[in-house]
Amino acid sequence: MDTKTKIKETIGFIGGGNMAKAICEGIVRKGLMDYSQLYVSAPHIEHLQEWNNLGAHITTENGMVVTESDVIFLAVKPHVLPEAVANVYETLRKPVKGKLFVSILAGVTLEALENCLATLEGSRVIRVMPNTPMMVGEGCTVFCPGQRASDADIALVKALLETSGVCQQVPESLINAVGAVAGSGPAFVYLIIEALSDGGVKMGIPRAMATHFAAQTVLGAAKMVLESGKHTGTLKDEVCSPGGTTITGIHALEKGGVSPYIKNLNVWKELGAHITTDNSEVAHQSDVVFLAVKPHILNGVLDKLIHDAKTKPIVNKLFVSILAGITLKELEEKILGFEGSRVIRVMPNTPMLVGEGCTVYCPGQNVTEEDLNLIETILEVTGMCQLIPEKMINAVGAIASSGPAFVYLFIEALSDGGVRMGLHRDMSTKIAAQTVMGAAKMVMETNRHMGTLKDEVCSAGGTTIAGIHALENGGVRGAVMNAVQAAAKRAEELAK
Numbered sequence: 001m002d003t004k005t006k007i008k009e010t011i012g013f014i015g016g017g018n019m020a021k022a023i024c025e026g027i028v029r030k031g032l033m034d035y036s037q038l039y040v041s042a043p044h045i046e047h048l049q050e051w052n053n054l055g056a057h058i059t060t061e062n063g064m065v066v067t068e069s070d071v072i073f074l075a076v077k078p079h080v081l082p083e084a085v086a087n088v089y090e091t092l093r094k095p096v097k098g099k100l101f102v103s104i105l106a107g108v109t110l111e112a113l114e115n116c117l118a119t120l121e122g123s124r125v126i127r128v129m130p131n132t133p134m135m136v137g138e139g140c141t142v143f144c145p146g147q148r149a150s151d152a153d154i155a156l157v158k159a160l161l162e163t164s165g166v167c168q169q170v171p172e173s174l175i176n177a178v179g180a181v182a183g184s185g186p187a188f189v190y191l192i193i194e195a196l197s198d199g200g201v202k203m204g205i206p207r208a209m210a211t212h213f214a215a216q217t218v219l220g221a222a223k224m225v226l227e228s229g230k231h232t233g234t235l236k237d238e239v240c241s242p243g244g245t246t247i248t249g250i251h252a253l254e255k256g257g258v259s260p261y262i263k264n265l266n267v268w269k270e271l272g273a274h275i276t277t278d279n280s281e282v283a284h285q286s287d288v289v290f291l292a293v294k295p296h297i298l299n300g301v302l303d304k305l306i307h308d309a310k311t312k313p314i315v316n317k318l319f320v321s322i323l324a325g326i327t328l329k330e331l332e333e334k335i336l337g338f339e340g341s342r343v344i345r346v347m348p349n350t351p352m353l354v355g356e357g358c359t360v361y362c363p364g365q366n367v368t369e370e371d372l373n374l375i376e377t378i379l380e381v382t383g384m385c386q387l388i389p390e391k392m393i394n395a396v397g398a399i400a401s402s403g404p405a406f407v408y409l410f411i412e413a414l415s416d417g418g419v420r421m422g423l424h425r426d427m428s429t430k431i432a433a434q435t436v437m438g439a440a441k442m443v444m445e446t447n448r449h450m451g452t453l454k455d456e457v458c459s460a461g462g463t464t465i466a467g468i469h470a471l472e473n474g475g476v477r478g479a480v481m482n483a484v485q486a487a488a489k490r491a492e493e494l495a496k
């Protein structure tokens with residue numbers, strides 16, 4: 001369906017709380033309907049003022065919503081359903097038939113829904129499992145149609161829900177498993193983001209900055225899983241260099257393996273770059289020289305450049321080091337020997353590959369405004385980029401550079417949980433990654449505390465709080481903080 005074309009149907013919501021708002025926001029934002037096509041009911045009219053201000057019709061009579069709407073979302077808490085439906089029958093304005101009901105109630109089966117709506121002639125039902133990141137357009141929704149739902153009903157509901165993220169049909173037998181990954185998953189992810197941020201704060205990063213880096217890193221890592229098509233284990237291995245900071249952090253999370261990633265120069269040639277095995281030639285031909293070797297071979301590389309420069313001087317270059325653990329002081333000891341040269345230290349991360357990087361940089365002596373503008377221009381095309389004091393770089397690296405590996409491990413574990421509950425691996429990984437990305441975007445775009453966002457997903461005595469309890473019993477918060485601390489400490493050790 002063309003998302004620019006407005007639907008002709010009127011839409012109703014019985015229950016106008018958090019999920020109702022999340023669903024409507026996307027539909028209106030994408031231009032599929034106006035708030036004037038919307039009828040919303042709830043017992044407390046004062047709670048519906050926000051809807052009224054947006055232009056929706058509000059009422060305390062559920063029957064009015066059913067009378068006036070073609071598609072009615074049931075968006076009350078599950079235990080309230082009998083009371084809400086009783087109110088429909090009491091307050092119907094006229095006999096109705098052929099209405100499409102869309103239930104978002106966790107745990108209420110199609111059979112139960114069809115039974116409770118049986119008196120309304122010709123009703124069709126679709127059961128949906130949405131999640132809160134729909135609010136920021138990164139939802140992960142699944143649905144299953146009831147016996148009488150038509151292809152047109154399915155197409156309409158899918159079009160409405162796809163305005164807020166991905167939406168897929170699944171058999172009803174899988175809906176609880178998906179709910180555990182996608183519905184409850186955001187709360188688990190907020191806990192991980194909070195723990196990553198806590199680890200950063202423990203290592204000296206101010207809270208707001210630590211949370212920003214943690215959320216961007218989680219978002220970037222999830223996007224890597226969704227867009228690269230690679231296994232989470234492969235992506236994790238790519239971030240772990242032997243004996244490095246990330247594998248030390250992974251070790252703190254669990255005992256894990258590492259496989260180095262070797263890139264062939266021919267890949268660069270195929271992309272049109274000039275390639276050479278002579279580092280001095282690179283230094284002479286370039287204005288900006290990125291130092292992108294492993295830290296333990298840097299001295300050999302620089303000593304050879306210094307040696308070669310005696311016959312052909314290297315002059316006026318901007319060196320950009322991405323080496324973990326090598327300080328500006330160490331770099332400048334050698335590089336400032338090249339006349340007019342400057343050094344900037346950068347801490348990038350792999351989600352740059354999908355445009356969601358989280359990069360920080362610290363300028364050395366003599367670096368000019370022009371150098372800084374240039375480096376920001378280069379790095380910003382790959383995601384966010386921020387100047388920080390050098391003393392914070394190991395702690396930031398532990399979140400932003402090592403963090404993606406921790407996040408891959410978490411996505412893999414979330415996906416394992418889904419598979420354990422009967423989801424196919426591909427679907428489970430997709431749902432897990434989309435959920436992680438959506439939750440990270442919620443943290444970044446709503447500016448609300450992760451704890452608040454978590455609480456919003458946890459209803460009293462519900463499914464999500466049961467999952468959160470299991471996570472906390474497993475000591476996940478402490479494990480993530482340990483991972484950040486271990487990676488930052490390893491960077492300090494490597495620098496010695």
Ligand SMILES: NC(=O)c1ccc[n+]([C@@H]2O[C@H](COP(=O)([O-])OP(=O)(O)OC[C@H]3O[C@@H](n4cnc5c(N)ncnc54)[C@H](OP(=O)(O)O)[C@@H]3O)[C@@H](O)[C@H]2O)c1
Nearest residue numbers: 015016017018019042043044047075076077078084105106
């Ligand atoms: N939150 C999630 O992440 C999530 C994910 C998947 C599925 N769900 C499902 O979404 C549903 C709604 O959750 P929510 O988080 O949006 O809850 P919520 O914010 O508490 O909203 C519930 C809404 O229902 C209204 N309500 C209460 N009794 C009613 C009645 N008898 N008739 C009509 N409306 C009534 C409430 O109105 P008052 O304010 O006037 O009391 C409120 O507007 C739940 O069934 C949940 O299982 C939620």
